[in-house]
Amino acid sequence: MTETVDRTRPARSRSRLAALLGRQPLGIVFSAPYAVFLAVVFAYPLGLAVWMSFHDYFFAAPGVEVERPFVGLENYKAVLGDPAVRESFVNVVEFLLINVPATVLLSLVLASALNGAIRGRTFLRVAYFAPYVTASVALVAVWLFLFSQSGMVNQVLGPLAPDPSWLVNSTLAMPVIATFVTWKQLGFFVLLYLAALQNVPKELYESAASDGAGRLGVFWHVTVPGVRPATTLVLILATITGANLFTEPYLLTNGGGPNGASTTPVLLMYQKGIEQGNPDTAAAIGVILVIGVLLIALVTRKVVERD
Amino acid sequence: MRSKAATALLTMLALGMTAACGGDSGDSDGATSATGPIKVWLSNNPEEIAWGKAMVKEWNAENPDQEVTAQEIPAGQTSEEVIGAAITAGNAPCLVFNTSPAAVPQFQKQGGLVALDEFEGGTDYVESRTGDVAEQYKSPDGQYYQIPWKSNPVMIFYNKDLMKQAGVDPENPPLATHEEFLETSRKIVDSGTAEAAIWPAPTSEFFQSWFDFYPMFAAETGGQQLIEDEEATFDSEEGATVAEFWQTMYDEGLAQKEVYNGDSFADEKAAMAIVGPWAIAVYGESVDWGAAPVPTSSGTSPEETYTFSDAKNIGLYSACENQGTAWEVLKFATSEEQDGKLLEMTGQMPLRDDLQGTYPEYFKEKPEYVDFADQASRTVEVPNVANSIEIWQTFRDAYSESVIFGKASVDESLSQAAEETSDLASQS
Numbered sequence: 233m234t235e236t237v238d239r240t241r242p243a244r245s246r247s248r249l250a251a252l253l254g255r256q257p258l259g260i261v262f263s264a265p266y267a268v269f270l271a272v273v274f275a276y277p278l279g280l281a282v283w284m285s286f287h288d289y290f291f292a293a294p295g296v297e298v299e300r301p302f303v304g305l306e307n308y309k310a311v312l313g314d315p316a317v318r319e320s321f322v323n324v325v326e327f328l329l330i331n332v333p334a335t336v337l338l339s340l341v342l343a344s345a346l347n348g349a350i351r352g353r354t355f356l357r358v359a360y361f362a363p364y365v366t367a368s369v370a371l372v373a374v375w376l377f378l379f380s381q382s383g384m385v386n387q388v389l390g391p392l393a394p395d396p397s398w399l400v401n402s403t404l405a406m407p408v409i410a411t412f413v414t415w416k417q418l419g420f421f422v423l424l425y426l427a428a429l430q431n432v433p434k435e436l437y438e439s440a441a442s443d444g445a446g447r448l449g450v451f452w453h454v455t456v457p458g459v460r461p462a463t464t465l466v467l468i469l470a471t472i473t474g475a476n477l478f479t480e481p482y483l484l485t486n487g488g489g490p491n492g493a494s495t496t497p498v499l500l501m502y503q504k505g506i507e508q509g510n511p512d513t514a515a516a517i518g519v520i521l522v523i524g525v526l527l528i529a530l531v532t533r534k535v536v537e538r539d
Numbered sequence: 540m541r542s543k544a545a546t547a548l549l550t551m552l553a554l555g556m557t558a559a560c561g562g563d564s565g566d567s568d569g570a571t572s573a574t575g576p577i578k579v580w581l582s583n584n585p586e587e588i589a590w591g592k593a594m595v596k597e598w599n600a601e602n603p604d605q606e607v608t609a610q611e612i613p614a615g616q617t618s619e620e621v622i623g624a625a626i627t628a629g630n631a632p633c634l635v636f637n638t639s640p641a642a643v644p645q646f647q648k649q650g651g652l653v654a655l656d657e658f659e660g661g662t663d664y665v666e667s668r669t670g671d672v673a674e675q676y677k678s679p680d681g682q683y684y685q686i687p688w689k690s691n692p693v694m695i696f697y698n699k700d701l702m703k704q705a706g707v708d709p710e711n712p713p714l715a716t717h718e719e720f721l722e723t724s725r726k727i728v729d730s731g732t733a734e735a736a737i738w739p740a741p742t743s744e745f746f747q748s749w750f751d752f753y754p755m756f757a758a759e760t761g762g763q764q765l766i767e768d769e770e771a772t773f774d775s776e777e778g779a780t781v782a783e784f785w786q787t788m789y790d791e792g793l794a795q796k797e798v799y800n801g802d803s804f805a806d807e808k809a810a811m812a813i814v815g816p817w818a819i820a821v822y823g824e825s826v827d828w829g830a831a832p833v834p835t836s837s838g839t840s841p842e843e844t845y846t847f848s849d850a851k852n853i854g855l856y857s858a859c860e861n862q863g864t865a866w867e868v869l870k871f872a873t874s875e876e877q878d879g880k881l882l883e884m885t886g887q888m889p890l891r892d893d894l895q896g897t898y899p900e901y902f903k904e905k906p907e908y909v910d911f912a913d914q915a916s917r918t919v920e921v922p923n924v925a926n927s928i929e930i931w932q933t934f935r936d937a938y939s940e941s942v943i944f945g946k947a948s949v950d951e952s953l954s955q956a957a958e959e960t961s962d963l964a965s966q967s
Contacts, residue, residue: 293857294629296650316936353561373800374910381797382734400741400797402944484548486798506620508747508929509645 261352270384278522285515300512307516317517320488320495321524323406327496328474328528330410335421335470336463338414341537343425344455357426372483375412399485402493409480409494417473421466429455461537467532475525500512572658574605575861577868580622581613586820586885587853591636593874593880600725605864612637619645619928626651628857630838633859634869638685638870640676641746641921641928645684646854648683648925652965653818655854658866668873670892675764675920676852684854686873692914693754693814695737695834699827705732714811714831715838717784724793727810737811738803741943742769745931750813752938753849754833755781764847766922766930769965773934774957780836782949786942790933796943815849816886816911823907830910841910848918850890850966858962888915926963933959 253260285307292298311317346357363371378385379398383530386393398404432455440450456463481487481494482502497517505514581591588611595609612635615621619642625631625827626649646652653659661684666673669687676687699709705727713719739751753765754761759777766772789792804812805822812818813833822828832844836837853873859865871877877890879898888894888906894912895902902909921927941947 239847290650291623291627293626293631293650296857299649351896376800380800381795400944402946429902467876486740487744489741489939489941490742491946492743503932504929506623507617508932510646510929 252287272509278395281515281518284485284512285519287512289512289515290509290510303512307512308520311513311520316492317500319492320497320500321494321520323488323494324475324477326406327410327413327477328471330407331414331474332418332467332470334410334414335417339418339421339466340425340456340463342418343422343429346428347429348424357422361424363416364419366416368479369483371412371416372480375408375484379408388481396490400490402490405485405490405494409477409484412484413474413477413480417470424462425459428459431459439496453527464533464536467536468529469534470526471528475528476523493511568666570860570862571653571866572863573861574863574867576606576608577633577859577861577864578608578610579634579636579868580632580774582618584885587887590881593743593884594877594915598789598868598871601862602864602867604739605867607862607864607868622646622651622854626858630859631856631858631881631907633856633858633861633865634872635854636688636872640685640850640852640923641931642925643676643685643852643854644678644923644925646856647678650808652684653857653859653909654678654680654684654685655855655866656871658862661866664870668892672890672892672916672918675723676923678878678923679925680907681717684707685852686869687850688852688873688890689850689885689887690915690918691887692846692911692918693750693813693815693833693849694846694911694914695811695831696804696814696822697811697831698804698807699829701732701807702829705730705810709829711825712829714834717780717834717836719838720834721784721787721791721793724788724811725791728791730792733808735795735803735809735812737813737815738787738795738799738809740798741789741796741939742798743935743939745928745935748935748938749847749849752781752942753919753921754813755784755835756841757845757847758833758835760845761839761843762917762919764919765921765934766924766960766964768823769924769961771960771964774953776829778953780950782938782942784834786834786945786949787944790945808827816888816908819907819911820886832914842913843917844914845919846914846918848890848915848920850918850920856945888912890940910928911954922964924964925966929959933963 286302286304287300288303288306289300290298342360346353346360350356376399377383380386381397381400383397386397394401394404398408436454436458437450440454444455476496476498477496481496481499485494488499498521501514501517504517505511579591581701581747583590591609595607598607599606612618613621615624616848618635618637619639622635622638622642623645624654626646631651643652655665665676665683667684669676673683673687676683676685676774678684695714697714700708700713707713707723707726713723719928725734740747756765756773756778757763759776759781763777772778785794788819789796789853799808801808801911802816803809805825818828832839832841833846835844853869855862855865855869858908873889875891875897878891879901881889882889882898882901888911891897894915895909902912923930924930934956935950941949941952
């Protein structure tokens, strides 16, 4: 009896350890640096932001004793009661409604075209990718030259130019920004689709063609379902980057103008958290934004990946 | 014997730790008298860097045991963000020669600044150097957390050639009253001389009101701050008069609603600009210019006109270990001699009582600076109150909505902003 116990205990411990470490324990060592990186750079700040959003928090010098009392939902009430915050969320939804569908549609169509045997394919691939790798500041300077009141676009349009002009027009400012961002990021998403298209079996195209499907039919019944996982990825990435919009309204419409028409939640977080020294309310905006993005991502996945 | 040695060692260790802890908690006696090497940050414009380096060189030559290392303020969107981050990280320098008065309440709340009153003779030094103007820089707790250093009192700068082209007397353009200013502006724009009469940035950054509404509000009210006794002052007849003046400028296209990406005055896109004395060095060679006080509704005489100071001050930061040295360097850098050098090298006005009487030769040699020097004695600073930057942002948002973009009535916007800003100012 005693002998049996002595033999089974180490065996059970070993099996628990094996279950914990998996079949390749060395894998933990290899993945540990990234896990630590994630914990330090993403998980800890996110946790701290959530904590800050429930406290009366401000940044203080080391060694200075300050009270940071728990305030419950006060910060959330403050930001949700602020018309500027509500407007910023409406603005970013408007941005996403233009940017995300346009990104998916254009990048899929362009990737399909660039995947075929067309002349100048390499040049076009590089041309679409160039804005993505160019600094936003440089591109914004070009767009300011194009869309400012006395810019090239208005000179071409002449009497048809909008009044007020594009970037100071509360109706047009956000669509211009959405168009800019779509154009700038298109190269990256085209690249994702190009990679996905390599995995669509050629036999499917051949079968569809022999079944009499036209170009549009092949695209709709073979290409679109064939790259569905990539579409999910593009949708989620475009939503995340779009929800974090900051640089373009900061530079193109000088901090969310005109009169807050292109202000985004992240711009307000910068204003409140960094400029005004209210990181608690900024954190509350951030938490609401994260929850919103997660919900959109969840719905997107459910809708796109359903059979 | 061994146990006695151990006890002595432990006692010394404990004393050392106590001293260290005392330093961290801001023990004024210890920290404010400590001497040794220090670091300072300078603004990043070439003239100030040149002055700062020369000043530091002089100090180091006389005080080799208390060496000062100067560097430009690190790059960031604004200096205030960089300083705020440095305070939080605990690595702020001892002195920053570019501390914005609007940011002082926030830095103070962070525990990042040392009250200058803690140094022997500190209060007297600040007040005797700057005179009555110093009062505006006092914090609500009655202490000075900044030394008023230099101002750039803003005035209307105009291009004489463009005025002439527009049919306006270039030597004496009518700009004293709001009506005169509007009429002159109409002549400039209607004649096609320039796209705008004046082109202040119509953007939403919190500080932009310092260069359109605030100077004229200061002039209209005879020196009132935006907030006084924790109450907003701009929801008044004077505030509405100034706001309506600017609304007319925007409505009639005399000022543009879109930001100009460049220097509208230098590029002759605008015939006027609201600037400080720094502009003399910048535009002096290329533009035949003139300067006038900011207008008021009734045309206040120049010698009674107030304006915005656009001051930058010096803060002594609590992360500084050798605060005794920092205080001495601060006094050295703001001495009569160094202020004179600053004036000479940058054209900016030291916040010093009787500026023209202190440096008569300079103003004799450079009479173009006299108007600005005279104006420097009648300046209004941003109010030193809690939530200062949030207050300015709230005001700017209301101003943009009603005055620039005409999406709301001026009276209602100012009224609502006044209520919100009074509430913010009264929070501790």
